Amino acid sequence: MSYHLKTLTQLRAGLASRAFSARELTVSFLNRMAAHDGGLNSFITQTPEQALLAADLADKRLAAGETGPLLGIPYAHKDIFCTAGVRTTCASKMLGNWVAPYDASVHQKLAAAGAVMLGKTNMDEFAMGSSNENSAFGAVKNPWDHTAVPGGSSGGSAAAVAARLVPIATGSDTGGSIRQPAAYCGITGIKPTYGRVSRFGMIAYASSLDQGGVLGVSAADCAVMLQAMAGHDARDSTSAPVPVPDYVAQLNQPMAGLRIGVPRQWFTQGLSVSVAARIDDALLELEALGATRVAIDLPDAPLALAAYYLIAPAEASSNLSRFDGVRFGHRCADPQDLNDLYERSRSEGFGAEVQRRILIGTYALSAGYYDAFYVRAQRARRQIAAHFASAFAHCDVIAGPVAPNVAFDLGAHSKDPATMYLEDIYTIPVNLAGLPGMSIPVGFAGGRPVGMQLIGPAFTESRLLSVAHHYQQHTDWHQQIPNAYREDVV
């Protein structure tokens, strides 16, 4: 039946017409997962039994005449979302087999919509990383090239969707963790406006930057998924009490007259020539669809990188203090005293990158450094937001690269975290300003996918999705599937 080649809309139609059941659909994707994930390592936890139960429940609801865009649709969760009854690891030895006694708000919503979770995907530990190599459960491979990283931190979700092990997956994005792996894996990803999707039950990395979102094949699929996830949540004080528009209905907003801002500074230093060329091709395509290109100034990318690597670790150092070996998670053997319990539990439980960021953050918040680091970083953050606001006076959407390069080789940056941090230079400013951003596939360079980033003012997800949708109506980059994953699994 090649379910893995269908859009969510097609799957919904098939389920509604009873052409196939949710169980058949689920079994088909479980088979793909069983056949392929051994090589990819995109899942930390697979939940076939729960998936079949959920599928049967969906079939009952479908049989009762119920219909819904996600009813019976398989998906995967990044393993940062808490799920009662299924362990949540954040790819850390620290959490190990910890099982949350509650569901993340996002999970509650998806479960209520009847979506069928197939498992929880690999990621960089506590969402800290850009390659998915910082996982206690091992690195994830890029389906397009097993010697390449899938990007991170939502690398497992990106790889699973790229290999069509699931039609769609959740992710989280603190500095680019949805957009960059989506770009590296040749799929579509959206990081909504900060506050659009509840953070309740999404394990915190950097609270003022974290935002849940979607990785899927197309903008249209992402619109369906985001619709179910978005909205105000009384359990998250920072979630926005802003009405959620009908993203699917608004996919066909007119392109004519749309002003696309292209930041001059993003196309000068450090950007791969071939990535720049693919983005230029995409911009030409959008112009052909009626949009106009406007040069804008966003001079702050290097500043944003510096600010991010102070603010995010500062918040992380505090957020991760609760992992102390006292109440849950990893606890060292035979602690001699309280300090020994803390030191060894945390040294054993956290990986190197997490420890590095906790130390950076602790330092940045320390007396005598706080003003020089944290306070200045917050000032820089306000300046970055102000520059975006000025830019949006001249354009409706900003387009540019997601990352300076295509996916790099596994192990290429593992000795040098600073070069790894540069991967996020175009995505981080968006998180600092709290804006929505997307990544859409726009071609290949050296056999690896290239992504283009679209950025909008706060709460303009529907416009971003619409621009991406128009582009995808006229191109087929998003429909490309790595050779090894194209065929049906029987």
Place this chain on the structure above:
Amino acid sequence: MSSHAGWEAVIGLEIHTQLATQSKIFSGAATAFGAEPNSQACAVDLGLPGVLPVLNAEAVRMAALFGLAVGAHVALESTFDRKNYFYPDLPKGYQISQLAQPIVSGGAVVIAVGEGDKAVQKTIHLTRAHLEEDAGKSLHEDFAGATGIDLNRAGTPLIEIVSEPEMSSAAEAVAYARKIHAMVQYLGICDGNMQEGSFRVDANVSVRRRGDTQLGTRTEVKNVNSFRFLERAIDYEINRQIELIEDGGRVQQQTRLYDPNKDETRMMRTKEAADDYRYFPDPDLLPVIIKPETLEAWRASLPELPDAKAARYQAHYGLSAYDSSVLTSAKQTAAYFEQTLAAMGKAGDAKLVANWVTGTLAAQLNKEGLEISLSPVPADLLAQLLLRVVDNTLSNKLAKEVFDAVWAGEGTPDGIIEARGLKQITDTGAIEAMVGAILAEHPDKVAEYRAGKDKLFGFFVGLVMKAAKGKANPQQLNDVLKSSLGSCGEEGGV
């Protein structure tokens, strides 16, 4: 302290006041005291991964009420910060508090320094009062070398009320703490229970030679769960510091625990190097915004506070300044006074009630260590008793006897008067008959009296009172006896 002339103490208090909300400051868990360990701690209180705090608006209202009551600035926008430190009873590894922009800053209360009507007023200024969450409790007993943790208290809303270092004796510190204690109870924002930790006072104490302008090194005294212990702990600490310096030593910046059994403070930890709590704004919480009209509505809702009530007692009831301040020093005492007076109706006598509440009742409560709200003689029964005093049914002496009987649970005042036949004899005819009988029995003594032996008057009073089983109205007895002795003398002279 008399041995330490030439020294002065400088004291500031930090008072952690648990707010009387139904649920915790950032979660929906209940705040009741005394539940099974960890039965009132939800995922938020446990600091589980992924959970988020949601501010309890009632805690904000209560904190604002306190600020309004002490004439402080109540910030229309305040913010929460994280105070980071590791401790097993601090589940998140940080406490959500307010550092940079507290909800309440400034304000002052007036205390009375000195005893009775010689007391003088002194204003103690507040630095700030900020909202924060309480930590859990570490239980060191019953776990054989390990430590138990009860997180029921974790997340209970607190305001930490910080005074300026403006008190110069333990007595002043106690007066200030009592004043704040009264205020929060008047406002209904704290149950004030010091034993259960609802109202926890830490004292920062330093000493310096009189005339010095620089502050000495201070210590922080914790674990003081009554006003009596607060006074003793501060006195102990002042003496300890003075003796230490006079012996050539140096006060170290320390946190010290008061041990009521040994009546001493002892070192808990040194604070020579300032703790680095790495405060920063909590990114999980938005600024707390209070609309100006909301603040005005809260201001209008303020109850009558102790100072205003005391002034009213003086002006309206003619009570002394001292009695007024004693009666209003605790909300329940004032309520008891007012209830008693009201229950007496038109016959109510404020001075009489004040005397009984601050005298007999207070002494008895104090003796048995009872709160006035638990008095075995409730306000309506005291009122009934005092009505019998006002209408001369009971002498003061008999009234005390009846009071003791009511206290002992023997019934109502009227019931006890009836049962014991304590009703005063006020029938002049009956008293005259008794006087006449006694005088007739003692003609020789009557003659001696009439011959000028005035002292015998008391002898006759005693005999008549004995015959009346103590129930004769003393004034009437005096009058009758005087006139009878006089008339007898006249008769005798005939």
